[in-house]
Amino acid sequence: MTEVTFKQFRSAAAGAIADPRLQSAIDGATLKFRTERHHALTELPDVDAMRDQLKAIRAATLSRLADHLETFERQATATGAKVHWARDAAEANQIAIDIARQHGVELIVKTKSMATEETHLNHALIDAGITPVETDLGEWIIQLAGEPPSHIVGPALHKTRQQVAELFSKEVGRELDPDDIPGLTAEARRLLREKFLAAGLGITGANLAVAETGSIVLVTNEGNGRLVTSAPPVQIALVGIEKIAPTWDDAAVWLQLLARSSTGQPLSIYTTAITGPAKADDPDGPREVHIILMDNGRSNQIGTGYEEVLECIRCGACLNACPVYQEVGGHSYGNPYSGPIGAVLVPLLFGLKEYEALPHASSLCTACLDACPVRINLPRMLLDLRRDEVQGRMLSPVERFIEQAAAYVLGHYRLYRLLTGTARIFQRPLVRGRFLRVPRRVNPAGERDLPSLAKRSFHDLWDEIR
Amino acid sequence: MSARDEILNKLRSRSRQPDTHPPAWRSRRHFDDLAERFAESLGKSKGEVIRAGSLDEAFEQLDQTLLALGARCVVANDEPPLSQIDLAARWPGMQWHIVGRTPGDLRGFCATADAGVSSVVAALAETGSVVVTSGPGKSRLATLLPPVHIALVPESCLTADLYTFTAARQGPPPAMQTLISGPSKTADIEQTMAVGVHGPKRFIVILYRD
Missing domain, CATH: 3.40.50.10420 (NagB/RpiA/CoA transferase-like)
Incomplete structure (x- = not known):
């Protein structure tokens, strides 16, 4: 049994993104599929019904x-x-x-x-x-x-x-x-x-x-x-x-x-x-x-919250609609089923532990839900799979600790105010514009830019506006 | 326990309260001129439509089509209206294989024939499709292996769409039933359309009034 860990997905995705020939091939094909699908469906007077x-x-x-x-x-x-x-x-x-x-x-x-x-x-x-x-x-x-x-x-x-x-x-x-x-x-x-x-x-x-x-x-x-x-x-x-x-x-x-x-x-x-x-x-x-x-x-899916995934007719419309698929390509999913349907189906059929990264290969933009002829709620199931990962203790101990701590802080208003107030002071030397300059290796947001905390919080401003 | 029983038992024990199955979908399409729509739709997928005012005219169109193709070996399914005429006598210069009647290797003949001629059991206006089936005198390979497939289609067999065709079904289906909506094609190399990858490169319908 193969697997797709976070590390494997990231490295496959990075490879695909760095390949201009692959990018233009995927862009061209998915655009063509999307355009022709649109014409073919709008030609039907009663397509929604x-x-x-x-x-x-x-x-x-x-x-x-x-x-x-x-x-x-x-x-x-x-x-x-x-x-x-x-x-x-x-x-x-x-x-x-x-x-x-x-x-x-x-x-x-x-x-x-x-x-x-x-x-x-x-x-x-x-x-x-x-x-x-x-x-x-x-x-x-x-x-x-x-x-x-x-x-x-x-x-x-x-x-x-x-x-x-x-x-x-x-x-x-x-x-x-x-x-x-x-x-x-x-x-x-x-x-x-x-x-x-x-x-x-x-x-x-x-x-x-x-x-x-x-x-x-x-x-x-x-x-x-x-x-x-x-x-x-x-x-x-x-x-x-x-x-x-x-x-x-x-x-x-x-x-x-x-x-x-x-x-x-x-x-x-x-x-x-x-x-x-x-x-x-x-x-x-x-x-x-x-x-x-x-x-x-x-x-195994029958009678569970994932039964809906079996409604799929394998048309591929969700792949063509997906901004993540368009960037990372099919091979990053490490399985013949790729795109949004693959991200849900593969962990369900072949193991969430083995394919832990796939439910995260989505921006939850819901384009797949709009494209699906069977209206399968893939975004909901992607979230449910992420929930299962947390509840099944599949995440690393560090990530679990951070998430539990975050949940505690967000649930306690005074503590939240105290910590964000303190952070606002300590972040000062790192702030560049709206972002924090953090060495990539220690950036908790990975390849993405980490936004800085606003100089004044919404709470503070709200008191004035009111 | 057998795999069968294990799977069925598991499905039964897990299934939720059954939904009511929705009533059959009925066609909501209406075309004023079925033949017109059929020709237009088939044209869009690179199929060719020749209109004829009568069956006699349809056979004349078949003459001209075969002549234009320069066809020398032709396989024909043994079904009306083709079975109403003596094909070999009409085209003495050509080698004909009439399915079920001409002795010899059907498969080998189909593989080298210049064209295959058949009738159809129905035609769908919406999508420009014809329906061919298997049966006595009706070869699957005759409409598939030759580079050109010519279908004789009477206007009386036109129906609105897949729904009206399906709703009219009676009895068990034949072993093979195919909806054909154009010549064989692919876009698997760089999304570029190429015709005739495995099936016929040309699909010609002679649509005649009957």
Whole structure:
């Protein structure tokens, strides 16, 4: 299990901020996502009511999640799909490996999937001697680079065309022109087409799963979602247990807001529903479909103040809206889930102690709440996680002491007056304008400027004004 | 205890008082001219729309489109209205693979075909999308592997949006159902749009009055 301590987050963030190329890449991408999302949502005459509807659907679904999962299982099984259950990432990966081995599979094609990023499925497959190939162009780029995704929707948005050309050139064995982006795309098409046709197994995630029909829904622009579910003879879908839409009416609201919120399209180019394996008289399609329903920490949130985090539809709008994400980039979060949703979800799923810095990777400006199509109150949960850190005694003894002392002083008016009065006198040699000149090493505010105490307090002035 | 029972028991023991599930959302969109809106929306996502006044005219448009493409190998799904005509006789110079009728390797043919021709089960005006499905005579790869996908769409199958389409559903869905809203595209390299990354580079709809 990895971790993100305060020290690690700070150093990763500082690195990202000092990288001008990365900064301009993130700025460009998030601005484009935000602008297109805005146009796509304002085009809907009833977008606010639709968001309320999605919120109500997601909340109601989670309140009866076990029932909906059972319906999904029953319906999917009736179509001929095989449903598996996984308590955690290791179980999910093992199920996938076992299916691959049963079929003697050596090559797997994959669609982009946050669930498989979460379980590090590719590592597990490689360790088992099986080769997974990512087929989403962005995901393939970072697979070639050996990096994790830096954005939920645009996994390779931190990569420049020069870096992409270099990676692809190595694959094709000749020099490719970085300025010819259609040419680079054509090379990817040619190389990955061979993989699609040769693979013995296709692995997908699921943007959502529809209980009433046992369907898996995949949204892609490139068409790789269709190819992965059409070309190989066997298909596996790894699905988080929270991704259930009870009915197609519910799924329609979800899909309507997903594409508009993520890439700003009315619908993605391809929205594909897979309902069981190919029928006997279908000319093509997978003869076997496996669905793995994975918990991996999700059920722990049910019935708690954090249940709302499971309403997320992974559109990435909160990342694009977040001023912290825009500065520090996705990799600083030390996990495939980055941005505001990552800052809440990751400590909840994988441990607050291990990811202690993430609830602090926010200015609490609430831009994420405004952007979220499901109106998930991420700022509230960020504060709740900080509270849990204090109550769980996860902070350093020094910080605990300072905070307890501060709480005591603020609760005792005379003491507060006495101490601030004294400090006002002692700060004099350090005051420069509105700030204190303190050597950075001992500055309790870290990299930030420490404001000085005003010459006269508001209390003193108030008496005069009155 | 199995993983299944453990997960379901845990969810049941932790769940709060269930919320009432909201009633289904019904479409609030109205378009005076569905065909017009469809063409406009699909155009925005780089799809191409050819309008035809009748089915005969639609086939003439198909002739011209295939001619303009210089297509030599074409795969066609065996579904109406395509199944109403003898494609091989109409285009004797071309090599045709009619799904389910032409013997031989469908997959191999699709991988090298110049174009795939299909019909659709529905079309959504709001988003400029068509719906294709799997089924007898309906290949998934035929509309996916060739560089061009041509869809014959009767105006009678137009519906307002995803909500009206969903509300009209009947019975269990086919094994595969895809909404197609344009040619395959990506913006994964520096946010620069490139078409035809995995699926068809061109998506041409012949929208005809019926």
